[in-house]
Amino acid sequence: MSRAVESVLKKEPRSTASRSALSKQGKRAASRRTAASRSAAARKASHTKGAKARSTAAKKAARTRARRR
Numbered sequence: 001m002s003r004a005v006e007s008v009l010k011k012e013p014r015s016t017a018s019r020s021a022l023s024k025q026g027k028r029a030a031s032r033r034t035a036a037s038r039s040a041a042a043r044k045a046s047h048t049k050g051a052k053a054r055s056t057a058a059k060k061a062a063r064t065r066a067r068r069r
Contacts, residue, residue, distance in 0.1 A: 005025075009017040032039060046054055 015021065
């Protein structure tokens with residue numbers, strides 16, 4: 001979540017910053033972007049994450065994929 005969104009949400013009621021509200025906002029924002037744009041953002045994020053965090057994220061993703069099968 002961006003710092004701008006985070007600072008705005010701090011001024012809002014708690015229900016606005018709920019897990020489901022943030023999820024909806026994120027999905028809406030992502031749906032307005034092209035696949036290439038989302039992919040580029042993901043590549044950039046993984047690049048700045050660092051080896052340890054990238055490894056942890058990969059393990060979590062593998063767990064999630066296994067659970068959904």
